[in-house]
Amino acid sequence: MINITFPDNSVRQYEAGVTPLEIAKSLSEGLARNVLSAKVNGKMWDAMRPVNEDATIQLFTWDDPEGKATFWHSSAHLMAEAIEALYKGVKFGIGPAVDAGFYYDIDTGDMTLTEADLVAIEKKMLELAREKQTFERVDVSKAEALKYFTEKGDEYKEELISELEDGTITYYKCGAFTDLCRGPHIPNTSFIKAVKLTSLAGAYWRGDEKRKQLTRVYGITFPKQKELDEYLVLLEEAKKRDHRKLGRELELYMFSDTVGKGLPIWLPKGTELRLRLQEYLTKIQKEYGYEQVITPHIGGKQLYVTSGHWDHYGEDSFRPITTPEEGEEYLLKPMNCPHHCMIFKWKPRSYKDLPFRCAEFGTVYRYEQSGELHGLTRVRSFTQDDAHIFCRPDQVKEEFIRVMEIIEIIFKALDFKNFEAQISLRDPNDHEKYVGTDENWAKAEAAIQEACAEKGLPAHVEYGEAAFYGPKLDFMVKDALGRKWQLGTIQVDYNLPERFDLTYIGADNEKHRPVMVHRAPFGSMERFVAVLLEHCAGEFPLWLAPDQVIILPVSEKYLDFAKNLQSYLKKSDIRALIDERNEKIGRKIRDAEMKKYPYMLIVGEKEEAENQVSVRKHGQVDLGTMPTDDFAAMIRKQVEEEQNKR
Numbered sequence: 001m002i003n004i005t006f007p008d009n010s011v012r013q014y015e016a017g018v019t020p021l022e023i024a025k026s027l028s029e030g031l032a033r034n035v036l037s038a039k040v041n042g043k044m045w046d047a048m049r050p051v052n053e054d055a056t057i058q059l060f061t062w063d064d065p066e067g068k069a070t071f072w073h074s075s076a077h078l079m080a081e082a083i084e085a086l087y088k089g090v091k092f093g094i095g096p097a098v099d100a101g102f103y104y105d106i107d108t109g110d111m112t113l114t115e116a117d118l119v120a121i122e123k124k125m126l127e128l129a130r131e132k133q134t135f136e137r138v139d140v141s142k143a144e145a146l147k148y149f150t151e152k153g154d155e156y157k158e159e160l161i162s163e164l165e166d167g168t169i170t171y172y173k174c175g176a177f178t179d180l181c182r183g184p185h186i187p188n189t190s191f192i193k194a195v196k197l198t199s200l201a202g203a204y205w206r207g208d209e210k211r212k213q214l215t216r217v218y219g220i221t222f223p224k225q226k227e228l229d230e231y232l233v234l235l236e237e238a239k240k241r242d243h244r245k246l247g248r249e250l251e252l253y254m255f256s257d258t259v260g261k262g263l264p265i266w267l268p269k270g271t272e273l274r275l276r277l278q279e280y281l282t283k284i285q286k287e288y289g290y291e292q293v294i295t296p297h298i299g300g301k302q303l304y305v306t307s308g309h310w311d312h313y314g315e316d317s318f319r320p321i322t323t324p325e326e327g328e329e330y331l332l333k334p335m336n337c338p339h340h341c342m343i344f345k346w347k348p349r350s351y352k353d354l355p356f357r358c359a360e361f362g363t364v365y366r367y368e369q370s371g372e373l374h375g376l377t378r379v380r381s382f383t384q385d386d387a388h389i390f391c392r393p394d395q396v397k398e399e400f401i402r403v404m405e406i407i408e409i410i411f412k413a414l415d416f417k418n419f420e421a422q423i424s425l426r427d428p429n430d431h432e433k434y435v436g437t438d439e440n441w442a443k444a445e446a447a448i449q450e451a452c453a454e455k456g457l458p459a460h461v462e463y464g465e466a467a468f469y470g471p472k473l474d475f476m477v478k479d480a481l482g483r484k485w486q487l488g489t490i491q492v493d494y495n496l497p498e499r500f501d502l503t504y505i506g507a508d509n510e511k512h513r514p515v516m517v518h519r520a521p522f523g524s525m526e527r528f529v530a531v532l533l534e535h536c537a538g539e540f541p542l543w544l545a546p547d548q549v550i551i552l553p554v555s556e557k558y559l560d561f562a563k564n565l566q567s568y569l570k571k572s573d574i575r576a577l578i579d580e581r582n583e584k585i586g587r588k589i590r591d592a593e594m595k596k597y598p599y600m601l602i603v604g605e606k607e608e609a610e611n612q613v614s615v616r617k618h619g620q621v622d623l624g625t626m627p628t629d630d631f632a633a634m635i636r637k638q639v640e641e642e643q644n645k646r
């Protein structure tokens with residue numbers, strides 16, 4: 001008999017060789033019907049794979065991220081099986097699960113897969129799924145595995161196997177398809193009831209631009225047709241909200257290959273939006289005791305050698321800039337932290353000066369492969385809403401709480417209803433690989449957890465996910481469609497203060513090391529604006545809208561009045577533009593609705609005579625006629641309310 005320990009720490013005894021599926025059955029029939037995979041002693045495990053020794057176990061269903069990942073990865077096998085059945089001689093790269101669904105990279109030889117092929121593959125997948133094929137796990141030697149794929153003529157799998165250690169290699173056989181894989185997989189293919197192959201893309205083998213470009217087939221599967229239907233509706237809505245599409249339509253930003261790939265250029269309206277956002281953030285940060293700094297976009301190479309960033313970014317990112325001076329080298333800054341360390345070091349600091357909170361909208365440059373670039377979310381230059389807090393170890397908790405408060409205020413002003421966090425702590429079994437004292441780590445780890453609990457921030461803890469230099473908290477936000485976005489981070493750092501020999505004078509008159517906290521709660525302005533665009537579908541809150549008001553003269557005769565009105569509004573700090581086109585008023589209203597301007601002011605003879613405006617709110621709400629002063633006051637009041645939802 002073996003002892004199986006469940007997540008609630010209860011222990012039950014089973015015969016050795018029991019499978020997670022059988023364990024599930026012993027708990028409830030319902031669970032047994034739904035269990036997809038398990039974690040046994042911390043390792044992902046097939047539901048059908050025997051457990052032979054005492055173990056801790058976690059069972060996963062569709063409701064768990066791990067269960068979904070198993071389901072989708074298994075679907076990648078099923079897709080490969082279908083593709084192999086339909087098109088002879090194709091070769092396979094890798095087929096992992098992703099956030100929503102899965103993909104497989106395929107070498108299709110001379111053939112090109114089209115959208116029509118995807119429909120045929122979907123059909124074949126469902127046909128095979130109904131056969132209730134199991135995933136059979138087989139241990140193989142390296143020689144055997146190499147022989148199998150050499151004979152099959154799949155050089156991609158050969159390459160992968162050649163890098164594996166003998167004795168660790170497993171196959172999974174599903175129907176007629178055998179794949180090199182670590183697993184786990186779902187009990188059988190009949191769980192897969194609905195399939196949609198969503199797109200085709202090119203992908204370099206192993207992400208290397210110098211190697212062959214394979215075809216990446218993306219798909220998603222569900223245990224119920226209804227769930228697929230709902231997903232497709234969501235996908236349609238997501239397409240409408242795609243920040244790349246909205247960014248173009250609303251004229252917010254552009255890219256130019258001449259300027260350089262992945263280097264966003266903010267157009268006037270986008271700049272207006274971003275500056276408003278930065279202004280607002282700056283205002284809140286000032287309230288919270290941050291001091292603004294500005295540092296250059298480059299730094300001497302030695303700065304980054306000292307900080308350690310050279311090891312991390314040097315070879316794999318933008319290369320050093322040289323000057324006519326022999327041996328002089330600069331780097332485009334990949335991080336703002338080293339500059340801020342120098343600011344801390346600039347003068348002696350006392351314990352009474354701490355925390356020192358040093359904030360900068362700092363633009364950083366990191367090389368991303370061109371295939372990885374994506375709208376504003378994956379770029380080569382971005383501006384972090386960065387700050388570094390230099391504090392005493394006993395101040396960490398308070399600082400975390402204060403950062404959370406800032407985030408809460410901003411999210412309220414932007415109508416984000418829920419966000420959550422992941423706390424990344426040390427591997428409890430291996431304290432060796434971390435810098436900093438055990439005592440300080442324990443203090444910081446407790447501080448982060450307590451701060452979350454005190455602020456009521458939903459957070460889950462991941463052990464072993466901390467960086468070697470300190471524990472951290474990552475923020476995730478759910479948008480209007482329920483999608484989760486990874487935003488920024490608060491991170492404790494015991495390393496940089498060491499590397500730069502940062503000190504402060506304590507109450508004991510001795511030198512002490514400050515704790516450095518990095519924080520960029522929104523990550524970057526680029527990423528944050530992308531998330532915001534997709535969240536609000538381009539209908540920004542009034543305080544942030546690049547154009548808050550559009551004035552629609554009913555005919556050319558009232559253009560002068562419209563222009564006077566515009567300059568009056570501008571003086572009241574209200575952003576207004578005029579539709580000067582010679583179009584019918586009905587058309588102008590429709591177009592303004594499309595462009596999502598928060599307010600339309602219709603002006604004609606009566607309005608001019610009485611210095612009034614006819615007001616329509618976006619969403620076809622007629623607010624009637626009012627004096628221009630009243631309108632301006634109404635706008636100012638709304639802006640104020642939106643910014644102060646605390």
Ligand SMILES: [Zn+2]
Binds near residue numbers: 185
């Ligand atoms: Zn697999």
Ligand SMILES: [Zn+2]
Binds near residue numbers: 335336337388518519
């Ligand atoms: Zn930093």
